[in-house]
Amino acid sequence: MLELEEEPEELEEEPELEELEPEELELLLDLVLLLVILIKLSLSLSVAIVLTVFLPFVRTTVC
Secondary structure, three states, X not given: OOOOOOOOOOOOOOOOOOOOOHHHHHHHHHHHXXXXXXXXXXXXXXXXXXXXXXXXXXXXXXX
């Protein structure tokens, strides 16, 4: 019979995440909020462009 040699499991220590300072955490939250606002604005702009470009075309073909 073949015997499987057990290799000792090497436990790799994961580097601990540094705790964020309150100022850094506040800055990170501000950046996330800014990103969300920019995404919302770009979606609104996309909808506005689609409506201004395609709505007159749809109205002229339907009427």
